[in-house]
Amino acid sequence: MKAFAAALKVFRERALLTQEQLAERLNYSHASVASVEQGRRMPTATFVERAEEALESFGVLRAVARHVGRQRGLAIWFREWAQLEEAAVSLCTYECRVVPGLLQTEAHTRAVMLNVPPPPTEEQLQERIAARLARQELLTRRSPVAFSFIVEESVLLRQTARPYPRGGVAAAA
16 A cells, blocks of 8 residues: 555656645545555545546556555455465464454355444445455465464354344344
């Protein structure tokens, strides 16, 4: 995100635009543009495309955004772990509370994420699910990471909450 932010700022300044002027051209709020330019907010695909066109950045913003996108949906505190996980040759995990993210099905991931406050928006939920499932590529890539998972039986027997359609919570296996 920092690299994208820096590139965005360079192209904005090259175009002699203020953040406010760029926000107007992109049809985004000044706060959104400022957050992306400061590396605090992940740029959406729409943001990247609009910025690419408005700033005539020769495809640079798109190229940088492809690398940023690999981290979308991951909590900031988890990103460093995800990078280590990707570079690892082997990894051993012990869990006594939750099913490890790499072993979670989409349905399980959705249930867990919908029951951790604050509830995510539908877009955030989709990004987080996609990010978690994308990590599972580590299990099947050409040079797979050698994983060892130890998961306590109680984790497998525990009922995972899932939301009712009206927003209440019900237990599901």
